Amino acid sequence: MIFLDSLIQGILLGGLYALFAAGLSLVFGIMRLVNLAHGDLIVFGAYLILLLVSLLNLNVFVATLVAAPFMFVLGWILQKFILNRVLGDDILPPLLVTFGLSIVMQNVLLETWSADSKRLSAGALETASLTIGPINVGIMPLLIFISAIVVILVLNLIIYHTSLGRAFRATSDDPVTASLMGIKPKNIFSVATGLAMIVAIIAALYLGVRSNFDPSIGPARLIYAFEAVIIGGLGSLWGTLLGGIIIGVAQTVGATINPEWQILSGHIAFLLVLMVRPRGLLPRAFD
Amino acid sequence: MISRRKLLKSSAATGLLVASGGLAAPALAQGSKIRLGYVTPASGPLAAFAEADNFIIESFLNVAGSDFEVIVKDSQSNPNRAAEVAKELIVDDEINLMLVASTPETTNPVTTTCEAEEIPVISTIAPWQPYFIGQQGNPGDPASWEPFNYGYHFFWGLEDIIQVFTNLWNQLDTNKSVGALYPNDGDGNAWGDPVVGFPPVLAELGYTLTDTGRYQNLTDDFSAQINAFKQANCEIVTGVPIPPDFTTFWTQAKQQGFVPKAASIGKAILFPVSVEALGDAGHNLSSEVWWSPSHPFSSTLTGQTSSELAEDYTASTGRQWTQPIGFIHALFELAWDVAGRVSEIDDGDEVAEAISATDLSTVVGPIAWNGNGLPPFAAQNIAKTPLVGGQWRLAEGGGYDLVVVDNLTAPMIATGGSMEEIS
Numbered sequence: 001m002i003f004l005d006s007l008i009q010g011i012l013l014g015g016l017y018a019l020f021a022a023g024l025s026l027v028f029g030i031m032r033l034v035n036l037a038h039g040d041l042i043v044f045g046a047y048l049i050l051l052l053v054s055l056l057n058l059n060v061f062v063a064t065l066v067a068a069p070f071m072f073v074l075g076w077i078l079q080k081f082i083l084n085r086v087l088g089d090d091i092l093p094p095l096l097v098t099f100g101l102s103i104v105m106q107n108v109l110l111e112t113w114s115a116d117s118k119r120l121s122a123g124a125l126e127t128a129s130l131t132i133g134p135i136n137v138g139i140m141p142l143l144i145f146i147s148a149i150v151v152i153l154v155l156n157l158i159i160y161h162t163s164l165g166r167a168f169r170a171t172s173d174d175p176v177t178a179s180l181m182g183i184k185p186k187n188i189f190s191v192a193t194g195l196a197m198i199v200a201i202i203a204a205l206y207l208g209v210r211s212n213f214d215p216s217i218g219p220a221r222l223i224y225a226f227e228a229v230i231i232g233g234l235g236s237l238w239g240t241l242l243g244g245i246i247i248g249v250a251q252t253v254g255a256t257i258n259p260e261w262q263i264l265s266g267h268i269a270f271l272l273v274l275m276v277r278p279r280g281l282l283p284r285a286f287d
Numbered sequence: 288m289i290s291r292r293k294l295l296k297s298s299a300a301t302g303l304l305v306a307s308g309g310l311a312a313p314a315l316a317q318g319s320k321i322r323l324g325y326v327t328p329a330s331g332p333l334a335a336f337a338e339a340d341n342f343i344i345e346s347f348l349n350v351a352g353s354d355f356e357v358i359v360k361d362s363q364s365n366p367n368r369a370a371e372v373a374k375e376l377i378v379d380d381e382i383n384l385m386l387v388a389s390t391p392e393t394t395n396p397v398t399t400t401c402e403a404e405e406i407p408v409i410s411t412i413a414p415w416q417p418y419f420i421g422q423q424g425n426p427g428d429p430a431s432w433e434p435f436n437y438g439y440h441f442f443w444g445l446e447d448i449i450q451v452f453t454n455l456w457n458q459l460d461t462n463k464s465v466g467a468l469y470p471n472d473g474d475g476n477a478w479g480d481p482v483v484g485f486p487p488v489l490a491e492l493g494y495t496l497t498d499t500g501r502y503q504n505l506t507d508d509f510s511a512q513i514n515a516f517k518q519a520n521c522e523i524v525t526g527v528p529i530p531p532d533f534t535t536f537w538t539q540a541k542q543q544g545f546v547p548k549a550a551s552i553g554k555a556i557l558f559p560v561s562v563e564a565l566g567d568a569g570h571n572l573s574s575e576v577w578w579s580p581s582h583p584f585s586s587t588l589t590g591q592t593s594s595e596l597a598e599d600y601t602a603s604t605g606r607q608w609t610q611p612i613g614f615i616h617a618l619f620e621l622a623w624d625v626a627g628r629v630s631e632i633d634d635g636d637e638v639a640e641a642i643s644a645t646d647l648s649t650v651v652g653p654i655a656w657n658g659n660g661l662p663p664f665a666a667q668n669i670a671k672t673p674l675v676g677g678q679w680r681l682a683e684g685g686g687y688d689l690v691v692v693d694n695l696t697a698p699m700i701a702t703g704g705s706m707e708e709i710s
Binding site for chain 1: 334338471499500502503505507508510511512514530531532535538539541542544558560561564565566
């Protein structure tokens with residue numbers, strides 16, 4: 001029974017990792033850009049929600065909705081005025097820029113919000129749970145998991161069933177040919193980063209409700225997201241969810257054997273998958 | 288613009304200060320100031336410890352600004368950086384005395400650097416075992432441990448916190464089954480150590496301990512621990528997790544229907560903001576109390592009592608008091624007191640001697656490096672301050688208050704109630 005419980009907790013945890021990773025996966029899939037500041041942008045999103053909650057006295061879920069357009073614009077500006085300037089054949093400059101951005105954001109957050117750890121309050125929902133047979137399933141972890149699935153469904157809908165999505169895929173496959181067809185890759189990149197920021201604000205909501213956050217916590221929370229993206233197969237969002245679940249389950253099952261192995265088990269699962277499937281589980285395309 | 292009136296007023300005030308300083312006014316060559324170096328984690332994950340720094344240094348300079356200069360360096364919560372800035376302070380700024388506070392990650396590298404450079408250093412806010420043992424060449428071999436010549440530390444130790452926690456639990460009617468959350472870091476390993484940590488003492492007092500092992504910090508799931516605690520029917524939870532981990536654990540425990548009668552937690556619930564992060568679920572969590580406004584001591588620097596100091600902090604910053612305020616204030620009290628008893632401030636050995644001869648009643652209690660309550664190897668470098676137990680209670684106007692509920696370890700500190708069960 002404890003094993004079943006760990007399995008379910010692990011799957012739900014995977015949803016959280018997938019949600020952290022989805023924005024990362026989207027951006028990487030379209031422009032081969034590893035955004036090292038993604039975790040800090042999520043933390044920034046959490047502070048933005050907190051600001052709206054305290055200023056306008058909104059419910060956290062409503063505040064997230066209000067914050068989403070801001071985040072889109074922020075992502076758009078970030079891409080258009082900073083990242084687009086460094087994107088090119090060499091993958092190093094954009095990587096360094098996002099690395100620097102990560103440090104700048106942490107310090108700006110520290111200056112404005114101090115080092116206090118904060119949390120978003122979802123009231124009684126935080127500790128509520130469903131009892132299914134002998135197992136208690138927390139409402140909040142369940143909600144996170146469902147949100148991850150919805151986010152990925154919606155993103156896939158956009159990518160595979162809209163003209164914007166066609167432009168995404170075309171740019172991803174071959175930006176030069178795509179631009180011959182009248183697509184401006186840099187504009188597409190800006191929209192994609194904007195979209196990734198909307199996913200980030202949803203991740204931020206759950207980051208903040210689930211536990212404390214402070215300005216320096218972004219990178220630590222992002223490690224598992226990176227792993228989920230990589231073992232899922234670069235560019236595949238369902239792969240990212242699968243990768244998240246594998247790491248989540250590996251962690252909780254490892255912890256059942258011995259909590260000292262919890263984090264290690266996740267990393268070992270990551271390495272094992274890479275050994276068997278170096279390109280990840282569901283790679284989108286061969287490039 | 289300085290008016291005649293203003294000038295008269297301020298010079299009268301300084302005159303008064305020197306007079307009231309009396310004994311403490313140091314012997315100094317005209318025009319030169321004593322240079323204090325202060326290393327503190329002003330940014331990074333430990334920054335909450337340093338929040339009161341500016342407030343305290345300002346009040347110190349108000350009193351002693353004519354004789355002292357304080358040079359503050361940020362460790363960025365990074366031990367390597369702490370050692371580096373300590374070196375800068377010693378070599379470039381030519382400080383006379385080093386002060387350092389807040390966790391072994393800050394105190395230890397700075398003390399080690401000062402020891403090598405023969406600069407006297409006073410440190411605080413780190414239990415003495417990680418401070419003293421953590422700096423030894425071979426922490427595993429007590430026979431090889433050496434005292435420091437220039438490092439002086441004041442705080443409490445693990446033995447005190449074990450005493451305080453068990454006193455708290457003895458107030459309740461429990462089945463004496465304890466679940467432990469010890470992370471794989473300096474604190475977690477010390478608390479869970481089978482020789483100097485909680486396990487031997489708890490076994491002696493008839494408690495059964497469920498210790499599931501050292502988990503990594505920033506773990507996202509605690510279902511394994513919660514299941515183990517449920518199986519062992521634990522009614523008490525203890526540990527020294529970092530704040531986000533405790534929030535994750537406590538929230539998940541509630542989701543899983545695990546509610547112990549007592550939860551005595553170090554570190555994670557030190558600051559009121561981290562308890563507030565738990566919403567209403569923080570009510571009656573218990574913790575160690577090293578300083579509070581109800582501590583019956585007052586400052587030798589400003590004459591303020593503990594409660595006046597806390598009120599002053601709240602009035603000037605708009606923030607609730609936190610425990611480090613008292614200790615960082617006491618650090619500067621000591622600097623002021625020591626400098627007053629030294630004839631040649633540039634002589635590191637004389638300053639170190641003056642520190643070891645200290646006998647001062649500070650805002651955190653009496654401090655003297657006389658070896659009271661300490662094993663012989665640590666007697667020279669450590670001074671212990673009193674420790675009591677407290678519980679966080681929901682305050683009427685929102686937020687939480689820390690109420691002292693057990694003072695068996697230091698009866699002079701008044702309690703504000705008795706231990707209550709978590710419901």
